Amino acid sequence: MKRPNILFIMADQMAAPILPLHDAASPVQMPHLMKLAEQAVVFDSAYCNSPLCAPSRFTLVSGRLPSKIGAYDNAADFPADVPTYAHYLRRLGYRTALSGKMHFCGPDQLHGYEERLTSDIYPADYGWAVNWDEPEVRASWYHNMSSVLQAGPCVRSNQLDFDEEVVFKARQYLYDHVRMTPDQPFCLTVSMTHPHDPYTIPREYWDRYEGVDIPMPRQHLEQNEQDPHSQRLLKVIDLWDKPLPEDKIRDARRAYFGACSYIDDNIGKLLKALEECGLADDTIVVFSGDHGDMLGERGLWYKMHWFEMSARVPLLVHAPKRYAAHRVSQSVSTLDLLPTLVELAGGRVDDGLELEGHSLLPHLQGRGGHDEVLGEYMAEGTVSPLMMIRRGPWKFVYSEQDPLLLFNLDNDPLECQxxxxxxxxxxxxxxxxxxxxxxxxxxxxxxATLASQRRRRLVAEALSQGKLTSWDHQPWVDASQQYMRNHIDLDDLERRARFPQA
Known part of the structure; x- marks a missing residue:
């Protein structure tokens, strides 16, 4: 039997609690995602395993906790010998491709993907390494509040340039697949950078929320009421003693909602390409994110903490011919995606290799399944590891430096007590x-975290001297094989390029 194709769509910094997928009162407009969810298995309590881009993504692709693979911060080297779901699926005979962001750091920019269709939006070097030797120093590359203070509509942005390329290349990949390699299964990962800050989006998406009551943060804590890690984060993002104007908070949230709608439109484009190519019935669609965004809740912004807005992510699996649509209430995480994708592809993980992730197949099949999330965070704002356990109604945040946190989310979903x-x-x-x-x-x-930081700072300083050799992925295109060329018969070329063939 032919193995199913897999289309894995990722959004960046999309906070699950405010989406219509999980909140019926949400004003966020995402009709394509909601239609997909009608026939999907939707996970209502899915989490990242580290609330920051690179550590979360390294964990997502590998099924390993950050401390097991050195995924300490946004400049951590992802070792080339760590198996990813792309390695597993490629070994099963899949074409594996990535269009978009995965924030790989280090010289290996493929990690099992046979092709990367775009470069990454973020740098692949060690320049963003955290420095526990100088915890009071605020690095120049840290987030600041310009994203909020400058929030509003735009014509173009760095992130729009990126996501337009990501979606175009992904759709082109699907068209090329059905014309050139239709008998080989594919796993295509499409990873967009919206709705990640800066909070700016084209007027079309800004105007979709004209007249909409933009909900403001439901909970505000004064600086002296915050836990120590939150207090450090306020300093990291340069918000300490700097209250934000209410209108800019509203603008930032409105632009963020618009960016979610932009992601939704791109989901629609990808699903339409599947339909046009006759691939929809044979393709499992997975949608998830890497972490959330506090969006002003508790007075915090961006991510980097274990609160719900920062740590919870959307997650669904659409395979209606295999799994009946239903909701899953147990807590799972993106750590679980590797064993899940391998089993969806008809394979099995190697019993001789360590893996912290658990397959979601029992959940997909309606047979129950695990109810546990483990999390680790060693990046901006920390002075020591900050760990998390989520199980049943409980969320426990553990540090040897900071006071412990314990919340019952059934009784206290806003984590007030x-x-x-x-x-x-x-x-x-x-x-x-x-x-x-x-x-x-x-x-x-x-x-181990401190030693890694020190090594990477030394290497980064050394590599900044002399001739630059970039690790950033360079997508290569052979123009001699594109469009009309004299070494290819014109009629044959036109016949092969047309789909469906006449």
Missing amino acids: NLADCSEHKGILAGFLAEARERWDVPAIHA
Whole structure:
């Protein structure tokens, strides 16, 4: 039997709690995603495993926790010998391609993908390494509030340039596949950078929310009420002692909603290409994100914490001929995607290799499944590892430097009440703390993180001197094989290029 094609669509920094996929009152307009969800398995409690771009993505493609593969921050080297879902599927005979962002750092920019159709939007070098040796120094490349203060409509942006190329190249890949290699299954990953800040979007998408009541953040905490990590993040993003105008908060959220609609339109374009090529019935569509965005909730912006807006991601699997549409309430994570994609492709993960992810197939089949998410964060705003366990109604955030956090999300979905100091929940807290200390050797992870930071700073400084040799992926196109060329018979070329053939 022919293995199914897989189209994996990713959005960047898309906060699940505010999407219509999970909130019926959401004003965000995403009709294509909602139509897809009608026949999909939708995960209502899906999380990233590190709330920052590169660590989250390295974990997503590998099924390994960040500390196991050195995915410490946005300038961490992703080792070439770590198997990814692209390696597994390629070994099963799939064409594996990536169009768009994956934020790979280091000289290997493929990691199992046979083709990368675009470059990446972010640099592949070590320039964004975090520095625990100087925790009070605010690096120039950190987020600042310009994204919010300059929020509004635009004609063009860096991110629009990127995503337009990403979607164009992805659609072209589908058209080329059906004309040239229709008998070989493909796994195409399309990874867009919206709705990631800066919060700006073309007038068309800005105007879709004209007259719409843009909901403001539901919870505000004063600086002195914040947990220590949140206080550090306020300094990281240059928001300490700098209150934001309410109208700019509203503008940023409106532009973010518009960017979600932009992603939705691109989802529609990709699904239309599948239909046009006759691939829709044989293609499993997976949609997810890498992390969320606080969008002003609790006075915080961007990501980098374990609160719901930052850590929860959309996740659905559309394969109506295989799995009946339903919702999954148990907590899962993008760590689980590698074993899931391998099994969807008819393979199995190597029992001799370590893997923290768990297959989602039992959930897809309606047979229950695991209910647990593990998270690790060692990047901006930290002075030591910040770990998370999500299970049942509970979310536990563990640090050896900061006070513990414990939330019951069934009773407190906005995470207003930290139950770590509540005598009624001492037993729950003690159990999580014992589990965390057994699971994580924080002093060892701290030492490994610090050593990696120091090595990368030295290498980055050295490589900035003399002749630059870039690690950024350079997509190569052989123009001699494109369009009309004299070494190709014209009638034959036109016949082969037409789909469907006359």
